[in-house]
Amino acid sequence: MKRNLFIALFFFAASVPLQAQQSPFIRLTETSLMHESRATPSPLDKEVVNDRFVSFQWPLPLEARPEGAPMDGFEHLVKKVDKSKLAYKIRYAQDADFKKGLVQADTRWPFFNPEKPLTPGIWYWQYGYVDNGQTTWSKVLQVTVGDSKQKFCPPSLKALLAKVPKTHPRVWVEKENWHSFIGQSINKPERQWYLERADKVLATPMKSVKDINTSQVKNLTNQMQINSYLTRESRRIIDAEESNTEAVIRAYILTKEKKYADAAVKRVFTMMDWDKDKNVKGDFNASALLSLCSMAYDTFYDQLSDAQRKQLLNAIKEKGTDMYKHFNNYLENHIAENHIWQMTLRILTMAAFSVYGELPEADIWTDYCYNVWLARFPGLNKDGGWHNGDSYFTVNTRTLIEVPYFYSRLTGFDYFSDPWYENNVMYTIFQQPPFSKSGGNGSSHQNVARPNSIRIGYLDALAKLTGNTYAADFVRRTLVKEPDYMKKALLNKPGDLAWFRLQCNKPLPEGPGLTALPWGYVFPETGLASFQTNWDRVGSNAMWSFRSSPYGSTSHALANQNAFNTFYGGKPIFYSSGHHIEFTDAHSMLCHRATRGHNTILINGMGQRIGVEGYGWIPRYYAGEKIGYVLGDASNAYGKVTSPLWLKRGEQSEVAYTPENGWDDVPLKTFRRHIVHLGNTGYIFIYDELESSEPADYTFMLHTVAEPMTVDQNNGKYVHVQGLSGRGGASDAYIFSSGALQTDTTSRFFVPAHNWLRADDKGNFKKYPNHWHFMAKSEKSKVYRFATIINTHALKHPAKAPEILSDGRIKAGGWLISVNVKTEGNAQFFIRSTKESVSISYKAGQETVVNENGYETRMSDVLPELEI
Template structure:
């Protein structure tokens, strides 16, 4: 059934779900047909509410073309609903139901049949405890195009029957091993030398003892890393030696793989390396380590399982049944289908998917593992971005997580007809990386790990590998250029940190580069340098480039105002921006990321104080809070000018996280700032003029609070800034790039600058350089305040460009060369602006040379 030219296969089988869903369909055909005897529900009130903390929003989006056929339906829950019914009808027969899935517990539904091309509407009916309807969602419309990719939920029982005799089935299907061997012989496999060295090193390594638990049964970062290290390295040894045996046929690798397989199987699957299993004394199992074992023991079972003795196979099946069931139990407990925002469980999907595929036909529960995983991937996951491919936690976490999910998607598609990568998210994610973290960017964009790349130009091997895979998968020449342009460090067993061996146990990029060797590769094609702006509405991010793709000339700005709040690996950074020019970072997200929850990370890096934002009464936005949200209210582009506006007042009005409040007092010696006064308005408007001659960024802020208060305008850089307090002029110098900055405020301001954090960075980041932090503080307490700041980049050796400020009644105008920008300076958020004698109603007016 499998096809070797896996990216170009035609899906020809569509299966009815084995679960008890009441989908209306004719199972003798491959498409759903309408039923005239079941009709669209009417006559009930519309009671749908907005999504709350960690809840899904509706998909398909009203008026959009669905990303795949059929779409994976998602909706927002209602606390009074005990179950749900989803109804779908076509535009041509609006009352007859094509799909009716009754008594749903989760707020997602993946249909098991195709929809014919056309226009459709859908709604959710809310049911009470007796299954009776009492309310409705909004009615939404969507389209299925003739070219909409096909992605149907399969029947896992039928999949099992079709692949039960296929071994190996994970990646090495059919003649893939011989293809990979040929690529190795011809020197076309990245990291082959490292892989072989690491596999040989695993032969010499003695089996590891099962790690001891936490000292005093209490979590601490040092013990957590010790336990994690043993689990990940041991399982990496297993995966590499098992694959080395498959590719070389050398039985020394089989002996080593059996050694590591049985070593890991000897550990208590309900012990310290388990998936969050409660342990005596109050500690819980280290799920980071257990996920690695689940994935890599599944690989080894597929690659060497037939070589094990019967008693060894019995032990493996016993252990892996327990490990897989642990993960599925947590997913069910969280109702992950409906609430897919737990970070570790999101990652565990890929690992449980690999285990489900590998043990399908050997462990009865593997059917359930794979079925649940597929339902997630076809509906609510990935949850951190929509079809536009964004990842709300940031580019660093995006590349790491999507890399893992891509490995399962690839394994699945090679041995079945189910191609998760048909969802538009995956191709668009490659462009998310390109727009927001181009190969010449010195730092990541927003969120945890954003400082990566600051200490050295090298980027992660994981990111490069992911983009290269997406380029090959979608035959995309621009993404291929992106991948080839990412500079990464070479993999060596000898670590830069003392005598420690670098086993590259986190992502195993060397192993996956082998598994992906010999696939089609498009020619790399650099994008034509041009003005490119991109808005990702789902995550509330915008990127604006003056010469996209041109490392020497591109000036770009990133802006964020997101519905995802400061939850998880996102920061309290609504309505903040980053600014880059000529390959240098000029206005940065400051701080480092030693580990999640580290005092520096929690009390600086994740705080508004560390970003190019604003403090109100000395306080920033709430951290670790889903409801600390922003929103992009306006976005437009006209020729070289792009204007984007965000609103983020709600982010300041959330109660502080209790854990953060305790850390604030413990480490900073003071009480967390109160959430008074209420912030009624925080609008930030960015105007980016992408002129080839002189790019300009204008940041215009309007703030209003319930009572008079102070405001602090924040700016962060890698090097000390030159500040002239009297004129509000600032010069930023970084590498070969410079920026002239002019700040004007509606109230008198004072300037201060420091290179100290409120709490120092420690651990693995203690050696990294200090950064510089500027504050423009209003001298008087006022209800309303406005700031307008103009950034003009220039190169080392050039004369600093002039920024003229002309103040008129209720208007401030900035003149930079032939570009004029005028902003409303009277009371309220907008008014009549005087632009060189012409009057316009609005917030900001930009006039370029082409408009004179």
């Protein structure tokens, strides 16, 4: 039943056209689909909101928008402002003239969550900017509120604050439940983990900020490198001592033993001002100390003297105020402020509630933290995906669980009933199946070789909190192999959920497991897709992933629109290349973030823009029982880098966005990449539609990271490229094209991967290996087409080359393929199975048609629902 439901949902999402759409094809002209800072109100005018409460949000005033935000020609108006003095008004009613049932409010932030959910029906609203007592109102906007019985409607701040205990501790355990919590923890392994770590800490001398290694500063060439290096080295000390001290605090909560309290208090007061040292850099260090101060205040409140409590309150006030100043009138409008969402918002939230009622500033902090969570989080889009990629997704783990779990404990409301969490389970599973490499998107994806212990702990929490049995099966499969796997995450700053497991006594749910899932899943707002052939045995699973994203390549995302990766047995084969040394390091920018590092296409040797302007999107998709399909459009992704934010970052890092480095205007009009999942054969079919306003050349790229590729051009019909996983898997690509291709392979990066940052605790710098790169460059033409058949399989079962029939059709893996790769005529293909009743057809400008099991599905372009 579950699997059929998934299929039905995919049919609906992919095949229902926009009401105003006349043509099946949408050509976008927008500079970007997303913005670094909000450029549109939410809800949009005439929007229908059915699945959750309405949160009103709008752009910052022009003079307050951060660099990189769209200014719509008013750049000359931009000036620095005192954000604490910004003020807004909002009004809403079911009467367009605002004469009946009007609700009006003042707010210090560009968002407003009504105290009570709006009743179903049509509502009208306006937001206003207040300046010197005068209000400039927006146009009247309309939103229709649906009457779904499953609508997510959490309590108001007022209701939440009424439940905050007056006593301490109140955050990591409630005083009135402390004794029972200790009793319930006795038989849980996590308790022993904390006590073992705490006892080890008590026997080990503390390190100091004087131990920060500054020896490499003299070898660095610019301030960006110096700051990054000192941030890393100071975090090495502070993160270690933070986790040590946190272990001792938690050991005290679990035992109430005085030795832990004495040691923890001494440590916190020793570390309290470490952020004032000149060699301590970065917001994570400051937030670590805020976290320890607030934990100590809340946990040891009854043991502390008045002077100690006052000293901690002053430290919390100072550090929390700095943090809030940064968040205020910025975070709520920003596309995805990484560090804040990852950790610092969670830390300020817990600190605010620790001192609520005792520090006046906490009144504002609790208001902001709670309401910005409701307005923007837990997900930054509806589909549950994470545009920054799998490596950086797990940095958000504690925030995604601990913050809403704390709110749930306070209010009794289930914050995990937000539909985003169910969608996010699918992202977490499909982008990295059990024991498999991640989908290969976002900074540092190379490091995610298998679902780490943080990811398993996250799935364990979601399974228990949402009742999701797919997540439960994922966890069970992992723990059968390694029962103590989640212990590896113990006291991991962003990802350890051991304390959650001590608090939550729910068991893993029983029910359908991974084999009940569909073979593929698409996340249209995030712009991701992945398909596989075997949920039950990872060793024989052929998987592919794909990205074409409205987020472009900002934040930790990469310039890899319309790129794919292949995997066998959980290991990567044709895979994104390059190394994430540092956020804007030359190699990271030119070989890892840049388009040349991915399995996509260059236009005249140029890649995709850095920033939100370098976007793609997924207009159509289908996930059936016997066939799957994804269409990506990267027509707007290429050109010069224009983002003020990224231009500034390039300047600071001495990275030039020049034609020599791969960025320039190109005459591209269309780049649409179709990928067809040919059942469970391990075969996929890729069709590239390329068109430019003047003749251009098109470079088809493949990369491997485990072993060199082999290239065979002896067959005059196609180029055969084989990639190996290094673990018994292979992907054989057969590339058909409109004309002759000029090919090249190399094992050298465009810029060497020089590690100047990531040393171990002994000062040894890890060396980064080279990867292998294949390029096939076309002759110049206005129109060009590639058709690629990829067979991903066990190496011990050699691939059979495609058979080209007398009528020009191609036979591969039990499928017959008719495709036009000529520059003349319409772009089109028709594929049918020789064994089952299933087919797919496409012709340029028309619908994509799938026939499966006697049912026909017709797909037109559909824009994803986006906001910001």
